[in-house]
Structure formats: structure tokens, C-alpha cells
Amino acid sequence: MDLLSIKDPSFLKNMNIEQLKGLSNDIRRFLIENLSKTGGHIGPNLGVVELTVALHKCFDSPKDKFIWDVGHQSYVHKILTGRAKQFSTLRQYKGLSGFPKMCESEHDVWETGHSSTSLSAAMGMAIARDLKGEKSFIVPIIGDGALTGGMALEALNHIGHEKKDLIVILNDNEMSIAPNVGALHNILGRLRTASKYQWAKDELENLLKKIPAVGGKLAATAERLKDSMKYFLVSGMFFEELGFTYLGPVDGHNYEALFEQLQNAKKTKGPVLLHVITKKGKGYEPAENDTIGTWHGTGQYKIETGDLIKPVNAPPAWSKLVSDTVLKLAKKDERIVAITPAMPVGSKLEKFAEEFPNRMYDVGIAEQHAATVAAGLATQNMKPFLAIYSTFLQRAYDQVVHDICRQNLNVFIGIDRSGLVGADGETHQGVFDIAFLRHIPNLVLMMPKDENEGQHMVNTAIQYDKGPIAMRFPRGNGYGVPMDKDLRTIPIGTWEVLREGKDAAILTFGTTIPMALEAANLLQKQGKSVKVVNARFIKPLDENMLAEIMDSNMPILTIEEAVVQGGFGSAVLEFAHSQGYTNNIDLMGIPDEFIEHGSVNELLREIGLTTEEVVKRIQAFSPKKQKRA
Numbered sequence: 001m002d003l004l005s006i007k008d009p010s011f012l013k014n015m016n017i018e019q020l021k022g023l024s025n026d027i028r029r030f031l032i033e034n035l036s037k038t039g040g041h042i043g044p045n046l047g048v049v050e051l052t053v054a055l056h057k058c059f060d061s062p063k064d065k066f067i068w069d070v071g072h073q074s075y076v077h078k079i080l081t082g083r084a085k086q087f088s089t090l091r092q093y094k095g096l097s098g099f100p101k102m103c104e105s106e107h108d109v110w111e112t113g114h115s116s117t118s119l120s121a122a123m124g125m126a127i128a129r130d131l132k133g134e135k136s137f138i139v140p141i142i143g144d145g146a147l148t149g150g151m152a153l154e155a156l157n158h159i160g161h162e163k164k165d166l167i168v169i170l171n172d173n174e175m176s177i178a179p180n181v182g183a184l185h186n187i188l189g190r191l192r193t194a195s196k197y198q199w200a201k202d203e204l205e206n207l208l209k210k211i212p213a214v215g216g217k218l219a220a221t222a223e224r225l226k227d228s229m230k231y232f233l234v235s236g237m238f239f240e241e242l243g244f245t246y247l248g249p250v251d252g253h254n255y256e257a258l259f260e261q262l263q264n265a266k267k268t269k270g271p272v273l274l275h276v277i278t279k280k281g282k283g284y285e286p287a288e289n290d291t292i293g294t295w296h297g298t299g300q301y302k303i304e305t306g307d308l309i310k311p312v313n314a315p316p317a318w319s320k321l322v323s324d325t326v327l328k329l330a331k332k333d334e335r336i337v338a339i340t341p342a343m344p345v346g347s348k349l350e351k352f353a354e355e356f357p358n359r360m361y362d363v364g365i366a367e368q369h370a371a372t373v374a375a376g377l378a379t380q381n382m383k384p385f386l387a388i389y390s391t392f393l394q395r396a397y398d399q400v401v402h403d404i405c406r407q408n409l410n411v412f413i414g415i416d417r418s419g420l421v422g423a424d425g426e427t428h429q430g431v432f433d434i435a436f437l438r439h440i441p442n443l444v445l446m447m448p449k450d451e452n453e454g455q456h457m458v459n460t461a462i463q464y465d466k467g468p469i470a471m472r473f474p475r476g477n478g479y480g481v482p483m484d485k486d487l488r489t490i491p492i493g494t495w496e497v498l499r500e501g502k503d504a505a506i507l508t509f510g511t512t513i514p515m516a517l518e519a520a521n522l523l524q525k526q527g528k529s530v531k532v533v534n535a536r537f538i539k540p541l542d543e544n545m546l547a548e549i550m551d552s553n554m555p556i557l558t559i560e561e562a563v564v565q566g567g568f569g570s571a572v573l574e575f576a577h578s579q580g581y582t583n584n585i586d587l588m589g590i591p592d593e594f595i596e597h598g599s600v601n602e603l604l605r606e607i608g609l610t611t612e613e614v615v616k617r618i619q620a621f622s623p624k625k626q627k628r629a
Helices: 009-014 017-038 042-047 049-058 075-089 118-131 150-162 183-192 197-210 217-233 255-267 318-330 350-355 367-379 390-405 433-437 451-463 510-525 543-551 568-579 600-607 611-620
Strands: 065-068 138-143 166-172 245-251 271-277 336-340 360-362 383-389 412-416 444-446 469-472 496-499 504-508 530-534 537-539 556-563 585-590
Touching: 009 049, 009 075, 017 042, 017 049, 017 075, 017 255, 042 049, 049 075, 049 138, 049 166, 049 255, 065 118, 118 138, 118 150, 118 166, 166 255, 245 255, 255 271, 318 336, 318 350, 318 383, 318 412, 318 451, 336 367, 350 360, 367 383, 367 390, 383 390, 390 412, 390 433, 412 451, 433 469, 433 556, 451 469, 496 510, 504 510, 504 543, 504 611, 510 530, 510 556, 510 611, 530 543, 537 568, 543 568, 556 568, 556 611, 568 585, 585 611
Parallel strands: 065 138, 138 166, 166 271, 245 271, 336 360, 336 383, 383 412, 412 469, 444 469, 504 530, 504 556, 556 585
Antiparallel strands: 444 537, 496 530
16 A cells, blocks of 8 residues: 555545555555664554554544553554655654654644653543543553553552543553563563453353343342452453453454454443553564564664664763763672663663672663662662663652752762753753752762763762762763773862863853864964863852852853753852852853754754854853952
8 A cells, every 4th residue: 555645544444454454564664664764663663553553443533532652652653644755754853753743643632752641641631521521532552661650550540430431552562662570560461361361251241141040149249250250360450450441462463353352442431441462573573573672762774684773983872881880880889789760771781780680670660769769779878870861860850859869868860861862852852950950959960071081970979978969971972082991080069171261261061062162263263262161060060160260250151952941051140140240151052942853963053052153152242341249
């Protein structure tokens, strides 16, 4: 079938099962070919082809609402709703989003990029539907990994209590990004092996109906008998105890089985959970055989071999540098324990797990739990390293405030993917962490200029014993700088002058240092002498150096790959105000808006975070007489 000609899902209504199977094959070929060029979440989408087609055939979107948890498995949904023509632009600047996007289609009714939100959103939509007297099906699709998130469990509890009409599709492929962990995962494992449960329950009910009731006793005990059969056949009927009608498990690649159970779900009053078993990466052998999450989301790859196309002789990834340094220190310090919320591969902790399996904990998609586990470890004189992406640290904000910082515990938070991350777009840009961490008492916050300083910062964080400390580091690879053999500590709150100057000062850190140095070189040719400071400690500020700069009457430009409001530049302004300085101070950073997807360089140009803009800002400074109260 020509997928580019699809305008909406209505064409599915007249297709038979053989035609749908052909369509599934076409969709898989389309995804494999297109994603080999653009990159993207190939594994999750290959696994939900039949499920997505069946949903669109059995329901009427957008009247019936599909809510894709996490959203990275919505590519098939996008194809069926008329967006196949845009797939050459997937996750590229001004192109098709890799997640549901309301501005793209009326069929995208909920935007997401973080897990475990679909059930709560569905409950809100169901309440609104009933209050308005409307008739529609609300269908959240959630994975078994996302179901371990605390928010999902809170929603299950509420939905089961309220008894709203909802059809929850549990897409069970036994993996989130990495293999799933936890007791709930084990419950689902038992349910996967209990395929005869629904058949046995139905058969028992039919049998009871055929036997004349004697004095009403048999009728009165029928439900108890069915419940007994349930517990006999299935260990731990978790969902029915929560108030759901449990259907399944069903083969998520079998159209006949899917249609039967979806129709059953539509006829059932109250909340229903349909347990669908799928194969992540189905139809592409390299993705099917993936056991650690490599094919969850990829860059470009060679279709024939499955080889990922990576830069040749590239410097080590920042995640690897950090995890390798933690591992090096852990060999000498038995107190070091690594914790990650379902990101062992992304955080490059596989080697740590191999070497110290009893000191590495993947807690699943449970960021709040991860933060407080780290706090608990710290109370017992352990040295926890919490490896977490900036965008996911947002989900553990209260735990950082209440459990880690308030108690002034020695937790090292490695904030991965800080700054712009590019193709994953606004739900994943790590640009808010400075603003939401800087004001928390007791916390030290820092970011290195390169890998060598990065390894010393990791050592500094592990050796620090006066409270919580966090280190930001970007996505991608380092610069390939020479690395010191011996690790050292960096005095807390100290900055480093990278270039002397007398006409203006640039204060910056991390990824924007090369920009600042390049601008200073260009300005030097124009006769302006610009001082460039590596402000590697965002909190505490190096107040001694800052006072020296302000005493010299130099105008100051701060640069950060993070939001300006409440960020590093704001801290410099606060210091100037508190000390009575009136230097010219200008701030550069992420503007007050959500930044969409595209390459990092394209996004930096769009928001004006460039060398040219730095030069322009410095040139605009006019001499201003300094006055101190």
C-alpha cells in the first residue's frame, strides 16, 4: 500500500485481516527504511504496528481518544493519521516531532515525552466527558515499564475507585528502555504465562448458567467460584483487585485475537485493562534480538547489517567519562553505590554493574524513589551516585529538596543531558535544572569545561562530605583533550580565568566556553580586550573573583545553555545588587519558551546563542561609571 497517500484512519474500516497483515508489513518496511536515515525510536514502534492498526480499526479517532504514554511509540499512529509524507523530517529542525504533538494533528490529544502520565490524563478526559454528557472511548496505551512509575500506580488506584469507563491498553514487551525491574514486572511475568485464564473463566461461567440453581445457592456462589478459579489459575490478580476488569493476555501481533478482546473491552462497563503482549523491534532482526535497549532509540544505521553509524575516532561520551570515573573510584571506596531510574545504558553504567552487581541499583522508572533511596544510603555513611537525566530529575524535585538537601546528605547527583539535547525536543531539553536547583540550600552545583576537568569534578563530588553536590554534563561526546593520570579535587566555589582582559568580562561554563573564547578572539582583532572566566561553580559563586571583576568597573556578559530566568546570570545580578555594584551586566541563555526539536547547533542559532551574538553584545556595552554603596 502507498502509505504516503493515507489521509486519515477511515480506510481501515473496510480492510480484511489479510489486507491488514500486508499493511503491517508495509509499515514495518517504511519505518526501517526511514529511521535508518533519520534515527528515532525504532524498537518501540516496530512492536506496536498491529496494536496501533487494530486500535484505529476498532475505534474512531479523534472522537475516541488515544493517549500514548511516553509517546515515542506513536510513529505508526502518525502514519495512519496522514503524516507519512513528513517522515523524512522526523526529529529534525522544523520537521515532524518524535512524540505526539497537538499542532500536528487533531488525532494527537495529549503531548508527552515523560512516562507514566497517560492514565492520569485519561482520567481527567473521562471526567470531562461524563460531565459534558458526551459518548466516547478514552484509551490510554501504557507500557509495562511505564506502569512501574508511581504516578501510574496512583492513577490506577483512583480509576479503580471511581469506576469510570476507560480502556487501558497495557503494552507489555518486557522492556522500557532497558529490561524492566521490580515486583510488578514479576506479576506481569506470571500473567503472561496464564493465557488460559480468560478462557477458563468464560467456560466456567457458561457451565454454571446451564445448571439449574438449587434454592438459589449455586447462583449466589457463582462469583466466588469464578474468583477461586482466578486465583487458582493466575498468581496475583493485581488489576482486578484494583477494580479493573482484566482481559488477556492477548498476542499483540494477532489481529483476530486483538479484535475479539477490543470488542469485549468496548462492551464492558467500568475500567478495563487489556493486557497485550508485543515483541519490541518485531520485524527487524537486530532490534528483535536486542536485550539491553540499544535499539530502543538510535541514530542512523545500516539496514542490511544493523550496524549503527557513529563518528569515527570520536572522543568518549560524557556519560561514559563520568561513569568510568565513578567506577575507578569505587574500586578504592566500597561505600560508593550507583543508582539509576531505568537508564543503565544511557548512563553508561553497564561496566559498573558488571564489576559491582551488589552496588548498582536500577530502580525502574521511579525517579522520586531513586532520589530518596540515595538519601537513605547517605544517612548510613555510604556514597551514593545518582545518575539521572536533567529532564527526568524534574520528576524528583520534591525529593531533592525535602529528602536530600534539607537533611544535608552527601549525595552526588550526576545530571546527564544538561543543556539542549536536540532531536527529542522540548520534553527532553535539559535547560531548567540550574533554575530549579540553584535556590535550594546546602546544594553545590557545578559544570566542567572539558573531560579532564570533568573527571576531577567527579572526584571532587565523591570526596565532598559537607552535603549534596551535583554536576551537570551535556549529551554527546567530549572534546578529546589530554587527560591527567591522577585525579585531584577542585576547591569548592572557585572559578578559573581562561583569558585575561580589561574591557569586558564573559562569565560562562561548560558547553558555551568555546563560544566565549572564539568571541574574545574576534573582539581582540577589533581592539577589545575581553576576560573569559570558567565559572565552573554555579553555586556557590566565586564571590572573591566576582568582586574583583566588579571592582575593576568591567561590564559583564553571562552565558549559559539553560534558561535565563532564575539561572546563573540571575545569581550574578543578585550578587551585584546585594553588594551595591552597578556594573553593566547582560545575560545570555535560553529564552522564556519551550525549545522544540532539531540539531543543537540549529537550535542555538534560532535562539541567538552564538559567537556572533556574543560579539554583538560585548560591542554594545558602553563604559559606565562604577559605584559601590
